Amino acid sequence: MTLLRLENLTKSFGGLTAVSDVSFGVDEGTIMGLIGPNGAGKTTVFNLITGNHRTDGGSVHFDNEDITNWPTYRIVALGIARTFQTIRLFQNLTVIENVLAGCHCRMRSGPLAAMFHTPGERKEEQGALERALGDLAFVGLAGQEIQLAKNLSYGSQRLLEIARALATEPRLVILDEPAGGMNEQETAALIGTIRRIQKRGITTLLIEHDMSLVMKACERIVVLEYGIKIAEGTPDAVKNDPKVIEAYLGMED
Amino acid sequence: MYIYGVIFVVLALAPAFLNPYWVDVLNNVGLYAILGLSLNLIVGHAGLFNLGHAAFFAVGAYTAAILNTHFAVPVLWLLPVCAFTAGLFAALVARPIIHLRGDYLCIVTIGVGEILRIALTNDVFGITGGPNGIFGISRPTVFGYLIRKPYEFYYLIGAFLVATIFLFHRLENSRFGRAVNYLREDEIAAEGSGINTSHYKLAVFVLGAAWAGMAGDLFASKMTIITPESFSFWESVVMFAIVILGGSGSIPGVLLGAVLFVGLPEAFRDFADARMLIFGAAMVVMMIVRTEGILPQRPRSYPLPQPGESGGKP
Numbered sequence: 001m002t003l004l005r006l007e008n009l010t011k012s013f014g015g016l017t018a019v020s021d022v023s024f025g026v027d028e029g030t031i032m033g034l035i036g037p038n039g040a041g042k043t044t045v046f047n048l049i050t051g052n053h054r055t056d057g058g059s060v061h062f063d064n065e066d067i068t069n070w071p072t073y074r075i076v077a078l079g080i081a082r083t084f085q086t087i088r089l090f091q092n093l094t095v096i097e098n099v100l101a102g103c104h105c106r107m108r109s110g111p112l113a114a115m116f117h118t119p120g121e122r123k124e125e126q127g128a129l130e131r132a133l134g135d136l137a138f139v140g141l142a143g144q145e146i147q148l149a150k151n152l153s154y155g156s157q158r159l160l161e162i163a164r165a166l167a168t169e170p171r172l173v174i175l176d177e178p179a180g181g182m183n184e185q186e187t188a189a190l191i192g193t194i195r196r197i198q199k200r201g202i203t204t205l206l207i208e209h210d211m212s213l214v215m216k217a218c219e220r221i222v223v224l225e226y227g228i229k230i231a232e233g234t235p236d237a238v239k240n241d242p243k244v245i246e247a248y249l250g251m252e253d
Numbered sequence: 254m255y256i257y258g259v260i261f262v263v264l265a266l267a268p269a270f271l272n273p274y275w276v277d278v279l280n281n282v283g284l285y286a287i288l289g290l291s292l293n294l295i296v297g298h299a300g301l302f303n304l305g306h307a308a309f310f311a312v313g314a315y316t317a318a319i320l321n322t323h324f325a326v327p328v329l330w331l332l333p334v335c336a337f338t339a340g341l342f343a344a345l346v347a348r349p350i351i352h353l354r355g356d357y358l359c360i361v362t363i364g365v366g367e368i369l370r371i372a373l374t375n376d377v378f379g380i381t382g383g384p385n386g387i388f389g390i391s392r393p394t395v396f397g398y399l400i401r402k403p404y405e406f407y408y409l410i411g412a413f414l415v416a417t418i419f420l421f422h423r424l425e426n427s428r429f430g431r432a433v434n435y436l437r438e439d440e441i442a443a444e445g446s447g448i449n450t451s452h453y454k455l456a457v458f459v460l461g462a463a464w465a466g467m468a469g470d471l472f473a474s475k476m477t478i479i480t481p482e483s484f485s486f487w488e489s490v491v492m493f494a495i496v497i498l499g500g501s502g503s504i505p506g507v508l509l510g511a512v513l514f515v516g517l518p519e520a521f522r523d524f525a526d527a528r529m530l531i532f533g534a535a536m537v538v539m540m541i542v543r544t545e546g547i548l549p550q551r552p553r554s555y556p557l558p559q560p561g562e563s564g565g566k567p
Contacts, residue, residue, distance in 0.1 A: 050445065052445070071444075073447050076447035077447055088442035088445070089439075090434070090438035090439055090443075091438065091439075092438060093438060094552045097434075097553065100431060105446075114426075114427030114428065114429050121427070125428070128428075133557070133558070146555075146557070
């Protein structure tokens, strides 16, 4: 089943068309890669899916719901979570609180319930805390709960963003360069984490420049160049596509 | 923890040792502490620069004054009404401006505060009494006991302050409290984590304003006469400074800020001329050496399982 479907998505900034008529679908339960040279419009596609930018044309469908131009928080509540290319953690808050941010959309208690400490509120807080601890352990950050986010290493901050995204209980996670700034061991561990996310039944769409990660982890790949989709297929098919080689993998080592 | 207990006991017994003048000074400290805590939700926790908080204080005070003098409603019964009118006023003015960032919001809130003060001075709708204000507001009664003397007000304001601290402490450590901190730290990340940021900005603004409205009710019944002068821009600045200097987002910090800003000037009356100079210098030094305030916000604690040997992967 196609979980996410983009149809003729278009976005321009001033005179520059960043994304032009892009269409593709992501099947439920798969790991999909979105690659392309710098400035190809990959992050813009992500921003259009998650409602950070307004589209100029085309539509985004998630689970048969038209979510084009929905506000971001509603898209998250529906089941799409993301991480950011430039890490956007709540730097001065603790690691556990960063993950609890993700739990927010699955909780209900308002300010009055908090002030009067209703039993429902306490139970909900307890449940959220357990879930947050679980997601922290899942990405391998157990034991770091009370650190401030800004004190984590770069790689750990990327993992914390993934934990925060998972805490929203998504059906689709969108990872924007998850291996950016990671060393080889960390990248290898990240591939394992992405596969374990898949085992949880969560679909993944990721942007990555590290080709070894993309080729190892992704089942399907979409290639963008200058905002246009130039290829789509399995890693092997994409690797051997002459258009892709010309545009992107063209430089032989 | 001990220290807070000792302070509480000392303060509870304080009126027995102080003359009425000093008790009244403490009453003002208490009122400003309540106002500071309400502004702390907006400025300290949500990071929304509001330099017009006196406006909401004024709406509460005038609501109490008008309803009490015209319809003889007991002032303490008016607490929820004052909260409602101040909150409603905040919702109306904040709705179109809440998306503004930092300094822009700051300027607009200054404008709101000034417009309200001028409207009150010009006797808007013929109910605010113009520059003379409204006099003859009745004193509060608690279970038939009339509150008039400074030490009686001391316990009334003290009780309200303690309730405020208690409720706001819980609010801080909740889903709501965290949500406003997230939007202060990074609005885009907060929205991307599923938080309806514009809703929370408005909600925290209205809640802080409503609390200031209740403080206005207490103020009106304490003074029995209110004039627009009591709600000048300077009052907003004092409240703002209490939060920033004491410690943004920190309840003990704001309480300390109220003592420093409202209590200390009384203690140094003899140096009245140099007061502002000393204050200005102290603020400059503070902003250089301790930008987060004297007692900054501390990370919340959670009932975590005891950390074992596993330190997690690096």
